[in-house]
Amino acid sequence: MGAIVILGAQFGDEGKGKISDVLAKDAHVVARFQGGGNAGHTLVIGDRTIALHLLPSGICHEDKMNIVGPGVVCDLEVLVQELALAREFGSRVLLDEQTPIVLPIHRMMDAVREVALGARAIGSTKRGIGPAYSDFWLRRSVTLGDLRSADSVRAVLTRGRYMEEMFGAWSLVRGEQIRIEQVDVRVHPMHLDDTIDLLMSFADRVVPHIGDTRACVHRALDDGKNVLFEGAQGVMLDAYHGSRPFVTSSLCTSAGVSATFGVHTFDRVIGVAKAYPTRVGAGPFPTELQDERGEELRRRGHEFGTTTGRPRRCGYLDLPALRQARRVSGIEEFVITKLDILTDLEDLFVCDHYIDVDDYTTLTCSVLENAKPHLLRMPGWNEDLSNCRHYKELPAAARAYIELIEKQTGTVVSGIGVGAERNQILWR
Ligand code: GDP
Ligand code: IMO
Numbered sequence: 001m002g003a004i005v006i007l008g009a010q011f012g013d014e015g016k017g018k019i020s021d022v023l024a025k026d027a028h029v030v031a032r033f034q035g036g037g038n039a040g041h042t043l044v045i046g047d048r049t050i051a052l053h054l055l056p057s058g059i060c061h062e063d064k065m066n067i068v069g070p071g072v073v074c075d076l077e078v079l080v081q082e083l084a085l086a087r088e089f090g091s092r093v094l095l096d097e098q099t100p101i102v103l104p105i106h107r108m109m110d111a112v113r114e115v116a117l118g119a120r121a122i123g124s125t126k127r128g129i130g131p132a133y134s135d136f137w138l139r140r141s142v143t144l145g146d147l148r149s150a151d152s153v154r155a156v157l158t159r160g161r162y163m164e165e166m167f168g169a170w171s172l173v174r175g176e177q178i179r180i181e182q183v184d185v186r187v188h189p190m191h192l193d194d195t196i197d198l199l200m201s202f203a204d205r206v207v208p209h210i211g212d213t214r215a216c217v218h219r220a221l222d223d224g225k226n227v228l229f230e231g232a233q234g235v236m237l238d239a240y241h242g243s244r245p246f247v248t249s250s251l252c253t254s255a256g257v258s259a260t261f262g263v264h265t266f267d268r269v270i271g272v273a274k275a276y277p278t279r280v281g282a283g284p285f286p287t288e289l290q291d292e293r294g295e296e297l298r299r300r301g302h303e304f305g306t307t308t309g310r311p312r313r314c315g316y317l318d319l320p321a322l323r324q325a326r327r328v329s330g331i332e333e334f335v336i337t338k339l340d341i342l343t344d345l346e347d348l349f350v351c352d353h354y355i356d357v358d359d360y361t362t363l364t365c366s367v368l369e370n371a372k373p374h375l376l377r378m379p380g381w382n383e384d385l386s387n388c389r390h391y392k393e394l395p396a397a398a399r400a401y402i403e404l405i406e407k408q409t410g411t412v413v414s415g416i417g418v419g420a421e422r423n424q425i426l427w428r
């Protein structure tokens with residue numbers, strides 16, 4: 001096995017968490033390399049449904065080493081909840097001392113910016129992701145390692161007039177009441193001592209897990225152990241390769257693993273793609289179905305955000321977007337999830353190209369906004385797939401759907417999801 005990377009190949013929510021949970025069985029180390037509490041990875045384990053936002057899906061296996069790398073931005077409240085879950089499963093957790101912490105002010109800034117953007121809002125998850133990464137690149141994050149002493153936290157927050165700068169930004173909206181997703185939020189400035197007290201209230205639960213995650217990953221690989229890198233979001237939300245500005249603020253391709261863990265060769269890079277793409281938040285989506293066909297997919301697939309509960313926009317499979325995702329991300333094989341949801345669908349189409357758009361054209365926001373999808377009608381099927389465990393058990397039309405993906409992307413489909421449970425997957 002060696003080093004395996006799991007990436008989202010679309011706009012997120014492809015089912016990465018489930019695939020990571022399934023593959024974690026044979027891994028020694030499972031590591032999250034980017035994103036933060038914006039992620040929502042749902043696992044169905046027996047009669048339990050577990051939503052993870054920060055820790056990798058390996059925590060639901062006894063005795064795995066689960067890592068949060070330096071490229072993640074860490075929300076302490078979410079972290080301590082998930083640490084408790086890891087303890088329940090008997091799983092170990094190692095957190096990088098350099099992982100930046102998402103501060104309350106980052107969340108506030110995210111929310112207020114979204115309101116200020118009005119019709120051009122990104123539709124962010126309002127988890128403070130963009131502002132936390134901004135502070136990382138400005139080289140002024142409070143990190144998990146700083147939680148070892150209140151003085152370290154204070155030193156970072158008072159260096160270079162950080163608080164004054166933040167407070168200045170806040171004076172514009174201070175005391176205003178704003179509405180965020182039907183919830184009234186009172187905007188108030190961040191007080192230094194309150195912030196330090198809040199962060200330090202998590203310290204005794206977090207600090208014992210802090211260590212050198214890069215050393216752990218490289219030692220494991222050199223010892224011939226299996227390391228699974230679990231991505232969040234997806235290539236079409238990548239800060240460089242996604243539909244900027246309607247993207248997240250991190251690197252969602254295998255470059256994210258290389259940049260943050262310094263691992264540059266991989267044994268497998270798996271792109272997880274849903275049989276029909278979905279998108280939450282704003283931004284172009286050429287194959288979106290804005291009619292009852294989209295609603296039907298949302299209803300069948302329970303397409304509501306794990307983190308924010310927002311309805312996900314649904315559409316037909318977009319092969320040009322998958323081709324770009326493969327091209328720029330390092331993906332060498334696809335796992336197609338939720339094929340079961342397409343059973344009994346009356347109109348089944350896929351987009352094989354955009355009219356008058358050369359296949360190598362970078363799918364920027366404006367290209368996607370103007371793209372006219374050319375659709376191919378596919379034969380549907382009525383058989384329930386949820387009990388299929390071998391490729392040959394799938395109806396011919398379902399196999400044709402998979403084989404079209406392989407042909408059109410030049411990439412093998414190594415796994416197919418036919419339900420949310422651990423065993424509802426077939427490998428080829
Ligand atoms: P992630 O963010 O990429 O991990 O994906 P989410 O967890 O946000 O969304 C995927 C949803 O689909 C979750 O509720 C999973 O339990 C579910 N799921 C994953 N694979 C399959 C599948 O093959 N079939 C069905 N029906 N559900 C699946
Ligand atoms: P998982 O890991 C789907 C989207 C948001 C918004 C954009 C920017 O579960 O696949 P952000 O809060 O990151 O600044 O929001 O990215 N987004 C996701 N969409 N799944 C996710 O994570 C997402 N994380 C962020 O909806 O459009």
Ligand code: MG
Pocket residue numbers: 012013014039040041042306
């Ligand atoms: Mg998700």
